[in-house]
Amino acid sequence: MKPLTHIQLSIAALFSFTLLIHTLFSGTPFTHILHLFSSNLTLSLSCAWCVSISLLYYFSTRSPQVLLLDYACFKPDFDRMCTYEVADYFVRRSQRFNSVSIEFMRGIYLKSGLGDQTYAPPFIFQTDYEAKLESAVIEAKEGMFSAVDSLLLKTQIDPRQIDAVIVTCGSFSPLPSLSSLLVNRYKFKPDIKTVNLTGMGCSSGVVSIDLAAKLLRSNRLIRYALVVVTESISLNWYFGDDRSRLVTNCIFRVGCAAAIITNDPSRRRVAKMELVDSLRTHHGADDRAYRAAFQEEDEKGYPGVSLTKDLIQVAGLSLRVHITELAPRVLPLSQLALYAYSVFMSALSRGDSKPIVPDFTTAFEHFCIHTGGKAVIEQVGRVLRLKDDVTESARMCLHRFGNTSSSLVFYELAYFEAKGKVKKGDRMWMLAFGTGFKVCSLVWRSLRDSCNEADNPWNDCIHRYPLKAW
Incomplete structure (x- = not known):
């Protein structure tokens, strides 16, 4: 028997509701309604049918919950x-x-906010100082295999239970793909769905979670999605002398994270968080935003990613557009009312007064802010009017691990858990920027208190954070 479609269920529910209304209000006195329910079999059956169809319609059209079962972050060896x-x-x-x-x-490094415990790719420690394809593959394997091994061990998920694999790496796309590398390593089942995301910059970790959530909500045959977010520095080290490209050498470091996302309601009791909402805004129609972070060759033919002087301003302007769409979804009514009033007064004053920035700390207990660099963190803090204690995780993550690109928000989540700050019911905002130019958000709700785990990358140093000076 085929399941009823939404249209069929809607028609059945409407018919039942009409029959009930006709029966109740066709001239029957209100005092007789209870008597009718007890004595009129047709009316009782109509009510039961109406309720049954309405419940069936509700449960058949409701999107399944998307849960973060667990995650793991790669921590390279000491050497x-x-x-x-x-x-x-x-x-x-x-x-x-x-x-x-x-x-x-040297000047950029010393004022970048990075500390002395970040991690570099293998070729940095070799004698020939030449980044080759082999170095990039080794870098990818080390990060992905370590994170996925740890994740599968923690969750006790059999690799053949995984229905979809999403791998994102902004600037490295080998043949076969990185997702195929994982299929070969873990012997996933033949009908597994695989996706590779490239060229999306630091936002791709958030984008990949959003994509996994959409797969889980649209296809109930997919129960578990493995998301792996990584980056490759090896083939993207810039060896020229253009200053806008040299900045990337100073702030980007090795990092990788893996997460298992599920729509299985039976796993809710052991899952870490529930995905409440997600939002992606793309600002690439504007030329300045499109070229704010751009990969191309310099005059001597050396390839590199140029971070232009417009980047910080583009990030701020794009974030303002992004939060105007996100705010109505997450802010309490009191904040929305204040914001609406400020917009109204700004219109009356013809721009003399500016609309207020809503207080997002009323919507979230924790913020995982894009760790793109010291200037980026400060710009986000200015736009959102955030105090230093709110941006603490981003600043400390930059100091300890550097800019790990797409995986950065998971290292921040690990920071909160190492500190024991995440409590059941807490709301968390993950915010990341990406080339193109994109602003992406994930909104989570914690399902349990955080606990100290053996594979948390902060375990050996969390006692030193937060730093008094940064």
């Missing part, structure tokens, strides 16, 4: 730690940069 001394030694010994570029990178 991959990139201190200031290691970075400076590599730059000087490579003999690929002129003295002006070396001094420029």
